[in-house]
Amino acid sequence: MIAGVIEAGGDLSTILYIVSFSLFIFGLMQGTHPTTAKTGNLIAAGGMAIAVATTLLLDGIGNWGVTLSGLAVGTAVGVIASLRVQMTQMPQMVALYNGVGGGAVALIAWSEFRHAPVDFPLDEFIPVLFAAVIGSVSFWGSNIAFAKLQDLIPTKPLAVPGQQVINALLLLGLIVACVILASSDDPPEGLFIAVLVGAAILGNLVVLPIGGADMPVVISLLNAFTGLSAAAAGFALDNVALIVAGTLVGSSGTILTLEMATAMNRSVANILFAGFGGAPAAGAGTDEERPHTAIGAQDAAIKLAYADSVVIVPGYGLAVAQAQHAVKEMADELEKRGVDVNYAIHPVAGRMPGHMNVLLAEADVPYEKLREMEDINPELPRTDVAVVIGANDVTNPAAKNDPDSPIAGMPIIEVHEAQQVIVIKRSMSPGFAGIDNDLFYLDNTDMLFGDAKQVAGDIASEIGNL
């Protein structure tokens, strides 16, 4: 092979790494608009190609059998997985990729540890320990998130009594072990492996109690973690490309995490430690039957067809039912009749930030029609019909009107302000937050029970027949 062309740690390799991370940043800058984002992604991928090629040409790169077979296996798996995945499965795909990234960081840290010089300088040893802990937490946490999203394990919060205490003690133990390792002249490998294992258990314990509805936040947070652990690996390896790229991802994950938490009006700590998502709230209106109006697809079709403006509010139920294409058909029928149709997207609609936008884009809904919550709310009082499809808590007026509600203060899409509301839902059952939705009992709300895909298809054909 032609390894050793470029001196490791020399000026040439550093310059190539600078080119590479500049392309990452430029690529991300292109990501601010839907029309340029695709090019931006290619530019970032180009940056990655330069970084990988540079590293392969460094002196000291060897063991080509292992290196090339690792590259080949990874490429094959990556290509096949990304071609097969469906858009509704994107959250678990991202969780899985995030996990393998974290796993790679932890393994690299282990290797670094094994080859540490006798007097391992702390400015390298501390990053190694950090990378080991965070990488391992991220690997296992992401795998649990994947398993929950893929329904391999129950999405309900799974917690043992005293979970917080166990987690806190485990974290404390990890920190103590790291301090012992860092201060020891001849740090024992057994203790390092124990740290990896302890972090793995912590990753499991932290994510297992979190309910399905909170997964967008968890995935964002784990993404930030993996980024930071990659940056730590960069400190340990003196590699500027790793430091910059890892830090960019850390920033990005942090911003998305905070944005999600704001959209749910909860702190990140509350989401991580409260086990709120999916826990059924006691006594939430299941005993008393409140009156609601149920209608059929034909009635809904008439209401929609003779409206001037319709706002569709999609939620995770739409994604589960794979109803995005049927909903688009319905919207097409309405637009043929001159009805103005828009989509109101709540920041936490779907299973990860922006997931609903991807699903609707898949169904060819132009992105100009996808309106953000703050943008559409003022228009709702002037909207003839709001159609809520598979969304629940994000439309609950209790968040605004009832200071005692568990979701009080959560920003919602104010569909109750619309002239008429049609809620398409499988049953009257409460949403993730486990609380009753006052919207369903309003005078101007009609309930249309059924599978979102089926119902939207029925409405579309009914409108066509009018």
Added chain:
Amino acid sequence: MDLVTELTIFVLAAFVGFAVISKVPTTLHTPLMSQTNAIHGIVMLGGLIVAGFADGALELTIAFIAIAFGTINIVGGFMVTDRMLSMFVRKRPNTEKTTPSASSASRPGAAGSDEGSDS
């Protein structure tokens, strides 16, 4: 590089990250996350470096897994982002499920990623 230089780079990169990512609209947050996800696959470089000095079966195995994991992260991440963003690029109202592929030759092992949706 000394620690202070690295910390300088770290802090500046964090601010650049915040500045750039804050401008990305909600519509694109899923592709954004998937793209940043692919970018942290850069740890694969660390795998290549440790493979270089790996010695013995255990270390070779660790290096192999680290490289394979990192490569899955990179290749899968960029390809899946590309698939998602292809759906946003399409602007004309048509109901076809596939879009002709744009140039994707510049990426490592990423040919043929624009197969369109498979719903």
